[in-house]
Amino acid sequence: MDILSDILHVAGLRRRLLDLHALTPEAALRFPCDRSFGLHAVTRGRAFVHAPNLDEPLELQAGDLVLMARGCVHLLSLDRTPPARSTTVPIATFVGGGLADGAPAAVSGANATSSPPAAAQVISAAYQLWHAPLHPFLRSLPPWFVVRGDELPPLSTLPLTLGLLDRELGGEGLGATSATHGLLDALFAFALREIAERENPGAPGWQHAIADRPIRQVLTLMHGNLGHGWTLEALSQQAGLSRSALAERFRSALGDTPLNHLRTLRMQKAMQLLADTRQPLEQIAQTVGYQDAFGFSKVFKRTTGQSPRQFREQDAADRQTPYRFQEAS
Secondary structure (H helix, E strand, O other): OOHHHHHHHHOOOEEEEEEEEEEEOOEEEEEEOOOEEEEEEEEEOEEEEEOOOOOOOEEEEOOOEEEEOOOOEEEEEOOOOOOOOEEEOOHHHEEOOEEOOOOOOOOOOOOOOOOOOOOEEEEEEEEEOOOOOOOHHHHOOOOEEEEOHHHOOOOOHHHHHHHHHHHHHOOOOOOHHHHHHHHHHHHHHHHHHHHHHOOOOOOOOHHHHHHOHHHHHHHHHHHHOOOOOOOHHHHHHHHOOOHHHHHHHHHHHHOOOHHHHHHHHHHHHHHHHHHHOOOOHHHHHHHOOOOOHHHHHHHHHHHHOOOHHHHHHHHHHHOOOOOOOOOOO
16 A cells, blocks of 8 residues: 555645746745645746745755645745735636636746746645644644755656656646646655655654554554554554554654554544545444444544534535635646
8 A cells, every 4th residue: 555645645635736937026926825735846047935934035946846834825036035016826716737717817827928038937836735633744744845956866756757747837738737737746746755755764754664664564554444443452463563562663653652643544534534425424433443423423523623513514614715625636
């Protein structure tokens, strides 16, 4: 099982491509990215990211990529000091990589051939993760993570994918929309992989967990069958470890106990099912490993602060808000 893909699926990730933007000196681009991951990749020139949770602007050169893991309103500009004027990028109006009917025109896009050459070009995207609490892997990501293009081998996955994405956005070839979305998802996955691979080897984290074969096996079992009545004894037998050895190695790898982590995964899956299906509560409870709806509801409310019914009603109301991404991706 691909654990990262399962994490992103269960988290209810929704993607919106914000197109290829040309930056000009007169105005910054303003991204209202609450409850979202943001991704900016510079394909030409130089750009600066300005955000309230940054001590100083992030400078990005051509080939650099930045991943924002704490949703916040932020600016993109050509200068270290942004201009007073900014143009808001209408995130919620971009559907399937293009503008929805009636949406304002893009600030400047790949097809704006009548405009003078841009000082910088940036591919931007938002990945919305609406429900909290997030999966521990997503929570553990740094607020901002920059991948410097000149520090990567030229034939590594990130620069190759970014080059292909830039090419697809700049043309009108057959299947460009499908290719663009696939490349964008690949770029996002490669960026997350890069973060995991750069984790401090001595600190708890996912790279540490995945590198430990018994712990990876336990995680795969959890993700693959949340409805099973896992106990510490059963998990330790599958991993070929004693209960105490599994508990110690799991905490060393992820900073949590196996059963606490399993409970988190189950609540993540329950939130997805409550939001995306009309399954009755008893069925959802059994899917995520609880014998009855009562016991499941107690744990769910303790985790999220809402009963399952309240959560489902709140999610239905949230779908009408302008910043909530809809099902189409």
